[in-house]
Amino acid sequence: MSTMEVSDDTQQPDTQQPDTEPPVIETRGLGRRFGPVVALQDVDVQLHAGEVNCVVGDNGAGKSVFIKMLCGMLGASSGDVLLDGAPIAFTSPRQARSFGIVAVYQDLAIVPLMSLWRNFFMGAEPVRGWGIFQRFDVPYAKQTMKAELDKLGVDLGDPDRAAYTMSGGERQALAIARALYYGARVLILDEPTSALGVRQSGAVLRLIRRVAQRGTCVILVTPKPQHAFWVGDRFLVFKRGRLQEDLRSEDLTLESLSYLMAGGGEVDELQSVITESVTG
């Protein structure tokens, strides 16, 4: 019997002072056009290690373009991405990964019929021996995976079971642990809780907090205000291709965040339009 277990010690107060440290990743005047359409413009933002940054906004607000540009899936039309203060150029997710910027997408790159440890080391298999005697170091692989999961307080049980036997939350945990093992300093998570129930969402959010506490810069896209509010240190609100607001969790309540995420002023606007058309 194997279960995913995330230990419950993630609500400690943050002791670090992120604003005094240099940012891990920074954008300057970042913009992207698709032909005549401006999808994103003039995004200046500095993100720090050890924080969960929630990227929030309506459909078409530019948030997915933003994270795609950070992880190398889309090139910039203008502006720069800086890592540790130096501009970096990358044109593919693989290159971004080599800089320590890793995106974990909804499909997670997990092969359902392969065992957990085979998935964990897929494409980067540890080997022993030379020449034709070179072999996949299976004991090392299993131990290392367990150690990496332990660091995050995650227990996935038997490493030999097939990946499809994992729950949605466990799959997220495996994908996140794998990304960290391969040196992710900036971890981009695209709606990690979108397909999960309440309890599993809770466990994944707790895991995300823990990842941030260990010094990773987490960029989280989620449409759910409750999730974002619980886990986020900072909220980047996108609207019509611009970074509209940049708020810290201290400055927000769940209500104000929900209001922002539902489109902010647009809700009022929409309401007045509907009211007008009904009454008029």
Add this chain to the structure above:
Amino acid sequence: MLRDQLAPFTPNREWTRNLVLRPELGSLVAAALLFIFFSIASSGAMFEIPTIARILDTAWPYGIIAVAVGLLMISGEFDLSAGVMVGTAGALLGVMATEWGMNLWLALVLSLGICLALGLWNGVLVVWTGLPSFVITLGTFFGLRGANVALSKYFTGDALIENIDEASGYDALHAIVATVFGTAPSDFRVSLLWWGGFIVIATWILWRTKIGNWIFATGGDREAARAVGVPVNGTKIGLFMLTAGAAWFVGVSNAVRYTSVQAGQGVGAEFFYIIAAVVGGCRMAGGYGSAVGPAIGALIWGIAFIGIPQAGWNSDWRWAFLGVLLLVATLINHIVGERVRVQRSS
């Protein structure tokens, strides 16, 4: 406690998990049951040494290639040209050794090179065009089917190439690929050792090397594998070449053993390999299977091929048997596949 909150789909019965992780188990049970069944039907004749020798001698040529076809299937591809490739290898060796007077060892190396090049052709075309390998290798199949006979006739005037034993180097080569242990009808060929060795090496590659991991990953989810840096295309091309190499081995072994080559041989055998692989638990859609399984699949064919006439039945029933076998095996595969889909989407 958070325990149990996060794993609603974790199977809690060990045996179901083990069943899923051992793809060849079903074929092993089927082989044993069939053997017992035909033993009873033939009043014990199946247990006699000559019968066992004939079963193994029927199975090995299919078995060697089926192992390679099985690995290829795990990576998500088919090779319909593997059967005629046996004819190609034999005809190449025959023409070089008899018509051109070449030393057999040189002919061996050259024919291997040409077969591997044909495997490379299959692999590169599949990878480049993105077309189903079913179509690409069907083209190769017909191409070779024509070329084997036409070129043999062009060079030797006949589709039957004979007197390979007169070529230099024959005795040594015969000792390596066609030595007999025991006396007829209780004779076992050295080919069985090659087959066993090939199964062991293929199993080793599949389970204990990084290439094995790439094979599973390539067939299991190509995009996921590519995303994390698995050389998906290289893996596939390599397996097409391995399949061509296995066909070459069987082709030259038979050429040396029988001292003659029927250039038209191997047509239709491509399906046997695929059936053996599927019966052996390899998933047609890829991502799952073993190297032992296809070998057991070929053994099942050997048992049926010999057992049906032993039981006193018309040997035409062999084909019907093969059809039923494929259907049952595919159905089981399908059920496994469904199970995966259901669990994955949740």
